[in-house]
Amino acid sequence: MGVTTSKPDQKSLSYRIRDELKQDILQGVLLPGTQLRQESLAKRFNSSRIPVREALRQLEVEGLVKSKLNRGAIVSTPNLNDVCDLLEIRIALECRAAKLAVPNMTSEDIARLTEILNAYSLAKTPAECAENNRQFHLALCLPANNKQLTALIKQYCMSTSSPYANFHLDMTTATDIEAVHQDHYAILDACKARDVEAVVTILENHIKATKLCLLKFQQCV
Structure with a gap:
């Protein structure tokens, strides 16, 4: 009796397609305005x-893709007002996560944060x-060990620190990269000291500074 090879589940395949396109x-890689041809x-x-x-329908719900008459699906152009609104959500979600996370941090967590900042220093x-x-x-x-909170942060927070969110401007003019990097090291030092209040305060001010830079840019265009 032969073995039947089943086709990939359509639902799981659509999720994989969505995730790769989202990345x-x-x-x-896919700039705003890029046409997404189904074929x-x-x-x-x-x-x-x-x-x-x-997958395109799911990305449209997330605001990353828009359907255009006679053009099909295209990558949406990010709206700065929407990005600023999401930054406010970032403050609420990330600060809560940090408050839960810092007391749980292990030496491996600190090492991972340090590794990322070292890579950041070498970024070109x-x-x-x-x-x-x-x-x-x-x-x-x-x-923080909270799967639901992490999922919300991935959904609502991660996109605001991406090249996509900064499409309207060179990131070097949107935020002072050196100041951002200094904030990150200050957060890392506070994590090492297990100073929850300091981590939350620096993190909140850090995200607020990003929003302020975007608002200043919006006033200049």
């Missing part, structure tokens, strides 16, 4: 158009800086 958008994507992912269509492009920034904030929150 490409957030990292600036081409189906070939890329070796699938039918059905999971591709579902805004995209590399943004990716290290995202990784640092996520690593800071993970020891």
